[in-house]
Amino acid sequence: xxxxxxESKPKAVSRVNRFDSPWFNPKLVIxxxxxxLVGFSGIIGDQLWDPTLAxxxxxxxxxxxxxxxxxxxxxxxxxxxxxxxxxHPLGTESNGRDMLAVLLTGSPRSLRVGLIAAxxxxxxxxxxxxxxxxxxxxxxxxITTISDSWITIPSLAVLIVISAFVRQISAETMAILISLFxxxxxxxxxxxxxxTLRERGYIRxxxxxxxxxxxxxxxxxxxxxxxxxxxxxTGNVSGAILASTGLEALGLGPTRxxxxxxxxxxxxxxxxxxxxxxxxxxxxxxVLALIFTNLFNIATGLDEVANPRLRGLNTKE
Amino acid sequence: MxxxxxxxxxxxxLLWLLTIFxxxxxxxxxxxxxxGDPVAAMxxxxxAQSGYVENSTAMIEAWRVKFGLDGPWYVQYxxxxxxxxxxxxxxxxxxxxxxxxxxxGRAVPWxxxxxxxxxxxxxxxxxxxxxxxxxxxxxxSVRSALPLLLTFSSIPPFIFGLILMFIFAFWLGWxxxxxxxxxxxxxxxxxxxxxxxxxxxxxxxxxxVLTNMGGWALGMRGMMITTDGEDYMLLAQAKGLRxxxxxxxxxVRNAMLPQLTALALSLGLLVGGSTLVETYFVYPGIGWLLxxxxxxxxxxxxxxxxxxxxxxxxxAVLIIDLIYPLIDPRISHARR
Numbered sequence: 052x053x054x055x056x057x058e059s060k061p062k063a064v065s066r067v068n069r070f071d072s073p074w075f076n077p078k079l080v081i082x083x084x085x086x087x088l089v090g091f092s093g094i095i096g097d098q099l100w101d102p103t104l105a106x107x108x109x110x111x112x113x114x115x116x117x118x119x120x121x122x123x124x125x126x127x128x129x130x131x132x133x134x135x136x137x138x139h140p141l142g143t144e145s146n147g148r149d150m151l152a153v154l155l156t157g158s159p160r161s162l163r164v165g166l167i168a169a170x171x172x173x174x175x176x177x178x179x180x181x182x183x184x185x186x187x188x189x190x191x192x193x194i195t196t197i198s199d200s201w202i203t204i205p206s207l208a209v210l211i212v213i214s215a216f217v218r219q220i221s222a223e224t225m226a227i228l229i230s231l232f233x234x235x236x237x238x239x240x241x242x243x244x245x246x247t248l249r250e251r252g253y254i255r256x257x258x259x260x261x262x263x264x265x266x267x268x269x270x271x272x273x274x275x276x277x278x279x280x281x282x283x284x285t286g287n288v289s290g291a292i293l294a295s296t297g298l299e300a301l302g303l304g305p306t307r308x309x310x311x312x313x314x315x316x317x318x319x320x321x322x323x324x325x326x327x328x329x330x331x332x333x334x335x336x337x338v339l340a341l342i343f344t345n346l347f348n349i350a351t352g353l354d355e356v357a358n359p360r361l362r363g364l365n366t367k368e
Numbered sequence: 369m370x371x372x373x374x375x376x377x378x379x380x381x382l383l384w385l386l387t388i389f390x391x392x393x394x395x396x397x398x399x400x401x402x403x404g405d406p407v408a409a410m411x412x413x414x415x416a417q418s419g420y421v422e423n424s425t426a427m428i429e430a431w432r433v434k435f436g437l438d439g440p441w442y443v444q445y446x447x448x449x450x451x452x453x454x455x456x457x458x459x460x461x462x463x464x465x466x467x468x469x470x471x472x473g474r475a476v477p478w479x480x481x482x483x484x485x486x487x488x489x490x491x492x493x494x495x496x497x498x499x500x501x502x503x504x505x506x507x508x509s510v511r512s513a514l515p516l517l518l519t520f521s522s523i524p525p526f527i528f529g530l531i532l533m534f535i536f537a538f539w540l541g542w543x544x545x546x547x548x549x550x551x552x553x554x555x556x557x558x559x560x561x562x563x564x565x566x567x568x569x570x571x572x573x574x575x576x577v578l579t580n581m582g583g584w585a586l587g588m589r590g591m592m593i594t595t596d597g598e599d600y601m602l603l604a605q606a607k608g609l610r611x612x613x614x615x616x617x618x619x620v621r622n623a624m625l626p627q628l629t630a631l632a633l634s635l636g637l638l639v640g641g642s643t644l645v646e647t648y649f650v651y652p653g654i655g656w657l658l659x660x661x662x663x664x665x666x667x668x669x670x671x672x673x674x675x676x677x678x679x680x681x682x683x684a685v686l687i688i689d690l691i692y693p694l695i696d697p698r699i700s701h702a703r704r
Binding site for chain 1: 383395401519526531534538539639644665673681
């Protein structure tokens with residue numbers, strides 16, 4: 052949030068007040084705040100709740116959350132023969148993990164994997180996109196062709212196979228593997244942007260006044276591409292979290308640390324649905340939905356920053 | 369065939385070949401980069417089961433030859449490319465007498481059936497809803513459905529499947545939990561068998577449809593708003609055309625075009641994502657076969673399935689790219 056505000060400040064030339072910047076639109080702010088909360092939930096949670104309860108056999112098995120009724124109007128909500136206690140406010144699952152501790156340690160990890168993968172993908176994308184856009188000719192054709200064909204490869208299927216071979220995988224390795232499929236999108240986007248911006252007057256001006264190519268890219272082009280880059284980055288974070296959750300949910304992710312996907316994997320493996328242990332899979336699903344919804348909010352917010360027409364459209368409605 | 373010329377088709381075909389080539393190379397490289405040798409692993413598993421295996425070194429050698437794992441890497445690579453080209457992936461490592469292509473052949477109809485149906489419904493329903501959202505005369509009650517749909521689409525389909533399972537299989541008991549068909553019915557063209565197939569496909573299909581519809585609706589809504597501002601819409605209105613004609617023939621038809629390109633790109637994601645849906649619903653398609661190949665360390669089967677997935681996705685995208693100029697006459701690949 053801080054960096055976004057700092058960058059937008061000098062540009063706000065004659066606005067009535069500082070908060071009138073398009074970067075302060077509610078969707079973007081809410082999205083970022085919520086995700087920062089999820090990101091820090093581990094650190095805050097460590098102070099409030101014992102993280103070792105996320106380990107196997109640290110708690111009694113199969114306790115429902117104490118506040119959850121077994122049925123509401125005939126709908127089985129939390130079916131269990133055990134009685135929940137407030138020692139485990141969100142219940143426990145069949146491996147003896149405390150759900151609250153699992154969520155607190157697992158949620159920031161999912162976000163982190165997404166951030167690492169998307170950052171690596173974006174860096175590669177910016178480099179390749181700029182090279183392709185600036186150099187043109189054969190280099191451009193090679194980069195475009197490879198990224199065009201790479202983008203059609205069903206990434207999840209290949210990732211599944213890779214993780215199947217690398218049995219013991221760390222969260223970071225998984226993020227790097229996912230980033231193998233996160234670069235073609237940004238590459239295409241940056242290339243297209245460079246191609247349009249290259250012919251603008253101010254870029255020509257900068258080049259004529261002897262600015263080096265790097266200066267032109269980072270000083271003149273990047274600030275104008277920022278909303279697009281950020282939107283594509285958000286999309287990639289979302290995709291990376293989806294891919295990592297998918298791998299974890301197949302039991303192919305990191306197995307030593309609890310993650311949201313792994314929780315769902317065990318819930319499915321131990322038939323939580325048939326046993327009526329709703330809390331086991333609904334809670335991680337809610338956290339994932341929260342993460343994805345807010346990433347989507349950020350993307351829409353950034354879209355409004357990049358595309359003033361959308362802003363006007365919103366006020367009309 | 370207005371806009372297409374030969375050089376475009378040739379370059380597009382080359383891109384298709386390149387995609388398949390990259391995919392095949394990935395499948396070849398991945399197992400060889402990772403530690404562990406599938407054949408040795410298999411023999412050691414046999415040893416663990418039966419204590420001691422006679423002539424294990426000779427057996428390892430024989431299996432290497434059998435599965436094309438002998439010789440220098442470039443010979444292996446060429447052999448592998450040849451097997452991809454002929455779609456002949458040899459035998460399954462763990463279910464030895466069955467061949468990989470036969471196993472895939474048995475699974476393909478399930479996946480194709482499920483995905484074709486789910487994709488069509490998603491695409492049509494999503495676009496129709498999106499079109500209604502972007503249409504000025506739509507009542508507000510319909511408009512408020514979009515946030516609901518978008519909430520659904522923020523959940524990955526396989527996870528959403530768990531919730532559907534809870535509602536329709538566990539609580540209401542209307543539909544079966546998992547599987548492809550009830551084994552009590554004789555296979556063939558009879559109503560109980562077909563009914564059982566449909567019942568089993570409903571939940572996985574619903575999981576895909578509900579989670580993917582929101583994205584289509586959102587894109588379509590944006591396109592409809594843009595289209596609505598065009599001059600030809602005003603003219604059509606001024607001519608006094610029926611609203612339904614205005615909606616379908618003038619607005620939807622034009623707004624739909626970019627969605628078709630998106631459809632091509634979404635196919636890759638869909639094929640991968642359906643792996644998870646099939647695994648969670650134990651649906652006997654390609655995705656579930658891939659999952660069982662992984663749990664059994666069946667490397668030849670794995671390679672074969674992923675190659676087939678890459679091949680079908682690339683081909684689907686190729687077909688859409690080639691027919692696109694026929695749908696949208698403005699897109700022309702001819703260099704004039």
